[in-house]
Amino acid sequence: MKLNIIGRRYWWFLLSGLILIPGIISMVLQGFNLGIDFTGGTIVDLKFSREVTVAEVRESLKDFRLENSTIQLAGTSKADASQYVFMRTHFLSNDESKALFAGMTDKLGAFEVQRVEKVGAVVGSELTRQALLNLTVACLLLGAYISYRFEYKIAISAILAILHDVLLVLGVFSIFRLELDSSFIAAILTVIGYSMNEAVVIFDRIRENLRSHRKSESYEELANRSIGQTITRSIYTLLTVLFACASLYFFGGETTKNFSLAMLIGFVSGAYSAIFNASPIWVTWKEYDDRRKAGLRPKGAK
Amino acid sequence: MRWGNLTKFLGIVLAIIVVFGYYISPLAMSIKQGLDLQGGTHVVLEAIDTPEAKVDDDAVQRVIQIIERRINELGLTEPIVQRQGERRIIVELPGVKDPEKAIELIGKTALLEFQNESGVTVLTGKDLKDARSQIDQGKQNLVAIEFTDEGAKKFADLTAQNIGKRIAILLDKQVLTNPSVQEAIPGGKAVITGSRTLEEAQRLAILLRSGALPVKVEVMEIRTVGPTLGQDSKDKSIKAFTIGVLAILVFMLLFYRLSGVVANIALLVYVMLLLGVLKGLEATLTLPGIAGIILSMGVAVDANVLIFERFKEEFHSGKTLRAAMDAGFHRAFSTILDANVSVMITAAVLFLLGSGPIKGFAVTLGLGVVISMFTAITVSRSLLRLLIHANVVKNSKFFGA
Numbered sequence: 001m002k003l004n005i006i007g008r009r010y011w012w013f014l015l016s017g018l019i020l021i022p023g024i025i026s027m028v029l030q031g032f033n034l035g036i037d038f039t040g041g042t043i044v045d046l047k048f049s050r051e052v053t054v055a056e057v058r059e060s061l062k063d064f065r066l067e068n069s070t071i072q073l074a075g076t077s078k079a080d081a082s083q084y085v086f087m088r089t090h091f092l093s094n095d096e097s098k099a100l101f102a103g104m105t106d107k108l109g110a111f112e113v114q115r116v117e118k119v120g121a122v123v124g125s126e127l128t129r130q131a132l133l134n135l136t137v138a139c140l141l142l143g144a145y146i147s148y149r150f151e152y153k154i155a156i157s158a159i160l161a162i163l164h165d166v167l168l169v170l171g172v173f174s175i176f177r178l179e180l181d182s183s184f185i186a187a188i189l190t191v192i193g194y195s196m197n198e199a200v201v202i203f204d205r206i207r208e209n210l211r212s213h214r215k216s217e218s219y220e221e222l223a224n225r226s227i228g229q230t231i232t233r234s235i236y237t238l239l240t241v242l243f244a245c246a247s248l249y250f251f252g253g254e255t256t257k258n259f260s261l262a263m264l265i266g267f268v269s270g271a272y273s274a275i276f277n278a279s280p281i282w283v284t285w286k287e288y289d290d291r292r293k294a295g296l297r298p299k300g301a302k
Numbered sequence: 303m304r305w306g307n308l309t310k311f312l313g314i315v316l317a318i319i320v321v322f323g324y325y326i327s328p329l330a331m332s333i334k335q336g337l338d339l340q341g342g343t344h345v346v347l348e349a350i351d352t353p354e355a356k357v358d359d360d361a362v363q364r365v366i367q368i369i370e371r372r373i374n375e376l377g378l379t380e381p382i383v384q385r386q387g388e389r390r391i392i393v394e395l396p397g398v399k400d401p402e403k404a405i406e407l408i409g410k411t412a413l414l415e416f417q418n419e420s421g422v423t424v425l426t427g428k429d430l431k432d433a434r435s436q437i438d439q440g441k442q443n444l445v446a447i448e449f450t451d452e453g454a455k456k457f458a459d460l461t462a463q464n465i466g467k468r469i470a471i472l473l474d475k476q477v478l479t480n481p482s483v484q485e486a487i488p489g490g491k492a493v494i495t496g497s498r499t500l501e502e503a504q505r506l507a508i509l510l511r512s513g514a515l516p517v518k519v520e521v522m523e524i525r526t527v528g529p530t531l532g533q534d535s536k537d538k539s540i541k542a543f544t545i546g547v548l549a550i551l552v553f554m555l556l557f558y559r560l561s562g563v564v565a566n567i568a569l570l571v572y573v574m575l576l577l578g579v580l581k582g583l584e585a586t587l588t589l590p591g592i593a594g595i596i597l598s599m600g601v602a603v604d605a606n607v608l609i610f611e612r613f614k615e616e617f618h619s620g621k622t623l624r625a626a627m628d629a630g631f632h633r634a635f636s637t638i639l640d641a642n643v644s645v646m647i648t649a650a651v652l653f654l655l656g657s658g659p660i661k662g663f664a665v666t667l668g669l670g671v672v673i674s675m676f677t678a679i680t681v682s683r684s685l686l687r688l689l690i691h692a693n694v695v696k697n698s699k700f701f702g703a
Binding site: 201 | 338346401402403405406409520521522523524525526527528530531534535538539541542543545546549550553554557589590592593596597599600601603604607608611615636637640641642643644645646647648649650651652655656657658659660663664667
């Protein structure tokens with residue numbers, strides 16, 4: 001396939017910038033909707049034997065001074081009452097939650113506990129550190145491997161493209177106030193792996209074409225040719241991965257929804273950035289090197 | 303035309319489809335399920351320093367032993383007590399009915415003390431040999447305790463010296479009962495009254511039998527999934543898996559025709575192998591782990607896509623079907639390797655630095671990459687060779703080219 005992607009590279013860089021800016025602004029201004037995995041606290045999913053309202057539930061929490069907790073109804077088409085109730089409070093001790101459940105049973109009738117998660121604040125702050133550590137170590141290892149198999153300029157171009165994907169996912173989650181939990185870290189790391197995988201396939205072809213490449217062919221033409229040779233594969237693989245991810249998002253369990261959404265966004269971004277950012281960055285870098293060398297040579301010749 | 307090869311090809315394809323259809327569900331169900339699928343409670347405890355007792359390695363080891371003893375009394379199937387790092391202990395209680403009570407039982411220090419009237423501790427839980435709950439003739443719930451030989455002596459002395467006075471029996475510095483001593487008790491046996499219910503007496507007996515924790519433990523994290531939600535997650539995962547795998551199968555079939563059939567057979571083999579290895583490793587399947595399996599199917603066919611695209615290129619450059627297919631496999635290999643190592647690296651980082659269920663995701667993703675390299679390359683190559691050698695199909699269109 002004949003493509004001219006590199007020729008319009010500055011447009012792609014601009015496009016990427018425009019896509020990322022709203023997310024970055026949102027991250028700075030409103031930050032993230034962090035789940036209890038990060039902040040510590042308690043979440044409870046209850047299924048009552050009758051339909052209850054938010055006001056009723058809030059009233060029953062007053063005895064425990066928890067009336068300011070987040071209370072949501074789920075699994076209902078009616079707006080005001082449901083059997084399914086979700087609550088988020090601060091970290092409750094064992095005695096506190098025991099008393100709370102007993103009190104709620106008295107006031108609201110019997111219920112079944114579907115899920116209770118309590119995370120201490122210490123564990124929460126550890127997770128943030130762990131997330132950053134994960135991200136850094138993964139990028140460093142990938143950079144080292146790609147530098148070893150290819151060259152460091154390819155490694156850095158690919159990692160810049162990966163950062164684009166990570167920023168985009170973070171940005172979307174920030175803008176739409178989607179909750180981050182511990183599985184989000186796994187999603188981001190998977191996006192990193194996939195995005196690198198995409199970039200590697202293109203750079204692998206560039207490396208192969210470099211071996212047989214004529215001096216008359218510029219880096220731009222070489223990269224365009226390589227992208228053209230691999231783009232069908234990029235699209236097909238993106239599609240199969242999206243099929244898997246989308247079925248997880250639409251049909252999978254409630255708890256893996258945000259997890260698969262992060263990957264859906266990340267995979268699309270990863271396929272895009274491998275083609276439209278990684279190789280163009282590398283070409284720009286190579287051309288800059290050549291220009292610098294060419295600029296130096298006449299001086300040396302004098 | 304060589305019918306032998308074709309029959310062999312069709313036979314293998316049919317056999318794999320039949321085996322997959324017949325065994326995939328029992329195989330998947332035979333893998334141990336995590337708490338998020340079967341329901342249960344996951345607790346993270348941390349041993350903490352107190353003025354009386356500092357945490358050291360030995361103390362944590364003993365805490366684990368004692369907690370194990372206490373949990374065994376709960377009668378759960380396959381509970382897990384595991385050390386994590388220096389001071390943390392992970393406890394998994396599958397199918398536990400009343401998590402709050404279970405956690406109370408696990409985390410209680412349970413330091414038993416017998417004090418004389420002036421508040422001096424004479425005996426502790428270490429002097430006990432056994433403790434059993436009982437109901438006496440007066441329908442009173444009590445715990446019958448038996449002292450060790452040394453304990454029996456101490457207890458005899460204590461009672462002999464305090465006739466007519468009150469002694470106190472304390473658990474974790476709280477008075478359980480405060481009986482007055484009528485006479486010296488030399489036999490090394492006594493009862494603790496004051497339990498409101500038989501259940502309470504039973505739990506006290508468990509605590510006393512298992513011994514006191516050498517250091518205080520605190521609950522850091524609790525995650526409970528009810529059985530209904532677990533079942534719901536399982537059903538939804540099966541649905542997501544089925545739809546995901548069908549979408550991929552149809553896609554490969556539409557775009558690669560006969561090669562697609564081969565890739566699909568390789569994918570079925572892949573799923574069976576992955577589940578088989580997970581079972582063999584006695585891995586625990588969690589919800590994120592299933593997500594990893596579903597995702598890895600998308601990645602698994604990538605190797606085949608790379609090979610088939612390469613095959614098309616080689617074929618269009620003038621090679622014969624057979625030569626193009628060989629070149630496709632040969633040339634795509636280094637790409638597949640480098641691309642898969644990237645995914646492996648992130649899976650390894652997640653496994654080494656991640657925690658709990660994320661590890662499960664990392665395991666399936668990482669294993670998936672390794673196994674899919676084998677199936678997408680070896681399995682599909684053998685099948686394609688059979689097919690091409692059969693010489694039945696000469697039109698390259700059937701291979702998607």
